[in-house]
Amino acid sequence: MNSRGRYLVLFLLFMPLSLAAEEGTVAYVGATLVDGTGGPVRTNATILVRGRYVTDVGAGLEVPQGAQRVDLTGKWVVPGLIDAHIHFMVSGRMYTRPSFLDLQHIVPYEEEVRWMQERVPVTLRSLLCSGVTTALSMGGPSIEYDARTQAELMDDAPTIFVAHGPITQLPEFLASMVFPPFDGELSIKSARSAEAGAALVREGVEQDADLIKTVYDASGSLMRNLLQLGYEDITGAIVDEASKHDLKVTSHIHELEPGKALLEVGVDSIQHLPVDAAIDEEFISLARDKDAIVVPTLVLRKRTFVDVFTGQIDLQPVEEVCGDPEVIRSWFEVDEMPDLGSDRIRTVVDQTPLAYSNTKTLYDSGVTLAVGTDAGNFGMLHGPSMHLELIEMQSVGIPPAELIVMATRNAAAITGREDEYGTVEAGKFADFLILSADPLEDVANLQAIDRVVKYGRAFTQADLMPPVLE
Ligand SMILES: [Zn+2]
Numbered sequence: 001m002n003s004r005g006r007y008l009v010l011f012l013l014f015m016p017l018s019l020a021a022e023e024g025t026v027a028y029v030g031a032t033l034v035d036g037t038g039g040p041v042r043t044n045a046t047i048l049v050r051g052r053y054v055t056d057v058g059a060g061l062e063v064p065q066g067a068q069r070v071d072l073t074g075k076w077v078v079p080g081l082i083d084a085h086i087h088f089m090v091s092g093r094m095y096t097r098p099s100f101l102d103l104q105h106i107v108p109y110e111e112e113v114r115w116m117q118e119r120v121p122v123t124l125r126s127l128l129c130s131g132v133t134t135a136l137s138m139g140g141p142s143i144e145y146d147a148r149t150q151a152e153l154m155d156d157a158p159t160i161f162v163a164h165g166p167i168t169q170l171p172e173f174l175a176s177m178v179f180p181p182f183d184g185e186l187s188i189k190s191a192r193s194a195e196a197g198a199a200l201v202r203e204g205v206e207q208d209a210d211l212i213k214t215v216y217d218a219s220g221s222l223m224r225n226l227l228q229l230g231y232e233d234i235t236g237a238i239v240d241e242a243s244k245h246d247l248k249v250t251s252h253i254h255e256l257e258p259g260k261a262l263l264e265v266g267v268d269s270i271q272h273l274p275v276d277a278a279i280d281e282e283f284i285s286l287a288r289d290k291d292a293i294v295v296p297t298l299v300l301r302k303r304t305f306v307d308v309f310t311g312q313i314d315l316q317p318v319e320e321v322c323g324d325p326e327v328i329r330s331w332f333e334v335d336e337m338p339d340l341g342s343d344r345i346r347t348v349v350d351q352t353p354l355a356y357s358n359t360k361t362l363y364d365s366g367v368t369l370a371v372g373t374d375a376g377n378f379g380m381l382h383g384p385s386m387h388l389e390l391i392e393m394q395s396v397g398i399p400p401a402e403l404i405v406m407a408t409r410n411a412a413a414i415t416g417r418e419d420e421y422g423t424v425e426a427g428k429f430a431d432f433l434i435l436s437a438d439p440l441e442d443v444a445n446l447q448a449i450d451r452v453v454k455y456g457r458a459f460t461q462a463d464l465m466p467p468v469l470e
Contacts (some may be wrong), residue, residue: 008364015041024050024066024067024068025048025049025050025055025064025066025068025070026047026048026049026050026067026070026456027046027047027049027061027063027064027067027068027069027070028043028046028047028070028072028077028434029046029050029069029070029071029072029073030045030046030071030072030073030074031044031045031047031062031072031073031075031077031105031434032044032045032073032075032076032077032438033045033047033057033076033077033078034076034077034078034398034401034404034425034439034440035057035079035423035424035425036078036079036404036405036408036409036423036424037087037211037405037409037423037425038401038402038405038409042057042058042059043059044056044060044126045057045058045059045077046059046060046061046063047066047077047424047430047432048061048063048067049430049456050455050456051456052429052430052455052456052458053317053427053428053429053430054425054426054427054428054429054432055426055427055468056426057313057424057425057426063068068381069415070252070458074436075434075435075436075444075450076344076432076434076436076438076439077170077424077432077433077435078404078408078424078433078436078439078446079133079404079408079409079422079423079424079430079431079432079433080131080132080133080134080408080431080432080433080447080452080453080454081130081131081132081133081134081302081371081373081386081407081408081433082132082133082134082136082370082371082408082411082412082421082422083132083134083135083136083371083373083375083385083386083411084136084269084271084295084370084371084372084410085125085136085138085140085297085372085373085374085375086127086135086136086137086138086372086373086374086375086376086382086399086412087137087138087140087144087226087270087293087374087375087376088116088123088140088143088144088146088147088376089116089138089140089141089143089144089179089182089187090116090119090376090377091112091115091116091119091123091327091328091374091376092291092327092330092375092376092377092379092380092381092382093107093112093115093326093378094308094330094331094333094334094376094378095107095109095111095330096112096116096376097114097179097377097378097465098112098180099177099178099179099180100338100378101312101336101338101378102336103334103336106334106337109180113183113373114181115220116143117143117146117183117424119324119326120146120147120150120275121154121157121322122324123147123382124147124150124151124154124156124157124158124160125156125157125464125465126322126323126324126381126382126383126384126465127158127382127383128156128157128158128383128447128452128454128459128464128466129158129322129383129459129461129464129465130318130322130383130384130386130449131383131385131386131433131446131449131452132158132382132383133158133159133432133433133452133454134158134159134160134161134411134412134419134421134422134431135158135159135161135382136160136161136162136163136210136211136372136411136414136415137161137162137163138163138165138213138250138271138374139162139163139164139165139166139213139371140166140179140182140188141182141185141186141187142183142185142428143183143185144162144163145207146305147162148160148161149161155232155454155455155457156268156454156457156459156463156464157348157454158454159421159429159431161210161211161417162207162209162210162211163209163210163211163212163213163228163250164189164200164201164203164204164207164209164211164212164213165188165189165200165204165212165213165215166188166189166190166213166214166215166252167188167190167191167197167200167212167213167214167215167238167405168188168189168190168191168214168215168217169190169191169216169227169228169230169231169234170188170190170224170227170228171190171192171227172186172190174190174227174450175187175189175190176188177180177397180277180328182286188215191234191238192234193234194233194234194236194237195237196234197234197235197237197238197241198237198238198240198241200238201238201241201242201245201247202241204247205245205247209247210247210415210417211242211247211248211249211250211414211416212238212247212248212249212250213249213250213251213271214226214235214238214249214250214251214267215230215251215252215253215260216235216251216252216255216258217251217252217253217254218255218258218261219254230244231258231261231344232261232262232265234265235249235251235262235265235267235366236265236266238468239265239266239267243266243458246416247268248268248414248415248416249266249267249268249269250268250270250414251267251269251270251271252266252270252271252272252275253270253271253272253274254272254273254274254275254276254351255274255275255276255277256274256276256277256279256280256283259273259274259446260282260283260286261285263283263286263287263292264286264384268290268291268292268293268414269293269294269295269370269414270287270292270293270294270295271278271295271297271372272295272296272297273294273295273296273297273355273358273359274358274372275351275352275354275355275358276351276354277354277361278354278356278357278358278361279361279365284361284362284365284367287362287367287368288365288366288367290365291368292368293368293369293370293410293413294362294367294368294369294370295369295370295372295411295414296355296358296359296362296369296370296372296393297372297373297374297389298355298356298359298389298392298393298396299373299380299385299388299389299391299392300373300374300377300380300425301348301349301351301352301355302352302392303379303385303388304377304378304379305345305348305349306349307379308331308337308378308379309338309340309345309378309415310337310339310340310385311332311337313332313379315328315389316384316387316391316444316447318383318384318387318447318449318464319381319384321461321465322379322381322383322384322461322464322465323381323383323384324382325414325468327381328360328381331378331379341456355453356392356395356396357365359393359396360396360397363396363397363398363402366411367442368410369393369398369406369410370406370407370410370411370413370414371386371390371393371403371406371407371410371411372387372389372411373385373388373389384406387444387446387447390403390407390443390444390446391443391444393406393443394442394443394444400439400440400441400442400443400445401440402438403443404439404440404443404446405425407446408423409422409423410422429455430453430454430455430456431453431454431455432453433446433449433451433453434449434450434451434452434453434458435448435449435450436448436450449461452464
């Protein structure tokens with residue numbers, strides 16, 4: 001039995017206690033419901049919740065005898081948000097990527113790693129406080145799986161799905177230059193052949209992975225380009241092996257031609273998006289024909305590469321309420337910043353307009369989009385970042401009604417779990433947000449969280465992230 005299995009057995013032993021607390025139906029009555037399906041908005045909705053599930057939804061439903069009634073007149077209900085791209089192997093603090101910004105004279109990387117390992121419960125509550133009821137870990141060392149296990153053992157945590165990977169074709173020595181070993185373990189997994197790729201998928205199956213993640217990233221370097229020749233075949237083998245185990249594959253790319261090649265070999269979704277060229281008809285038709293989902297991850301460019309590195313951070317309300325204060329503090333306590341004139345930073349900033357216009361092109365062409373943040377990078381808080389990303393995607397011209405679907409159902413579909421998560425419908429998990437402002441008017445109103453309901457339990461934000469007393 002793997003470690004997750006052992007934890008589940010423990011969990012089952014203690015089940016009767018938690019079941020007792022879940023008995024009875026709760027009727028949430030009178031809200032305006034945006035259910036995440038993209039269907040019409042329903043006013044005066046009744047949502048019946050029993051245990052971890054929504055049992056019925058409708059306008060003017062009869063409230064069963066003995067049900068606890070919660071009046072939501074004047075409120076809105078949306079599905080819990082699903083961040084399609086986070087990592088637990090990075091904290092959002094300035095000390096978290098020493099290969100990019102070396103501040104080890106302030107906090108040695110070993111200390112940062114230990115801090116992250118101990119901080120997982122706070123990171124999880126911070127996500128839930130922000131209305132993120134599910135998050136997809138895009139891979140890394142064992143801390144990603146450990147966070148999933150911890151979340152399963154907590155009531156006040158989101159559901160975590162873990163992508164096995166990221167699988168790169170770069171040799172290990174290069175992979176370890178991108179991310180130094182984490183507690184002795186490589187953060188990126190190297191597969192230099194189709195067989196090695198398939199073997200890593202089976203390793204993921206052993207660990208009960210929820211999906212598989214690959215990375216193609218040449219970052220403009222000829223050597224990296226050459227080292228990744230034949231990446232289509234290796235990714236193809238990964239896709240084939242994953243499909244045998246009913247796992248979806250998601251791929252990190254920043255370039256158009258590799259993006260097309262990966263869609264061609266059948267990856268199910270793309271993390272980030274091409275920023276080396278304008279999206280063309282071929283990419284669009286491939287993405288549409290294959291029903292692929294694209295996760296643009298826009299706000300990272302501005303928040304990390306401009307705001308944090310220039311010391312001009314404008315905190316959103318949700319960051320003040322739900323952000324881990326220790327992460328936020330690190331942004332203001334460091335004077336040494338990377339050289340803004342350096343190639344690696346200029347490139348990201350220069351590509352930004354194309355990232356936005358390509359997102360708009362994808363949206364206008366009807367390609368399915370989902371919302372993900374890459375939280376954990378400098379300045380990117382687990383939880384609040386979701387709202388920063390939604391605001392950026394709205395700025396591109398995507399209406400809030402569609403953004404809500406992208407941030408819920410579409411994100412669940414990346415791991416093939418849209419039948420259980422991502423919408424407020426009978427038979428789905430009772431994961432939803434009660435809001436005190438209209439999210440269809442402005443997506444920033446998704447921050448007006450009155451309560452977060454996770455697996456049928458209602459939490460206030462103060463329950464999850466108690467205010468810090470100064
Ligand atoms: Zn990432």
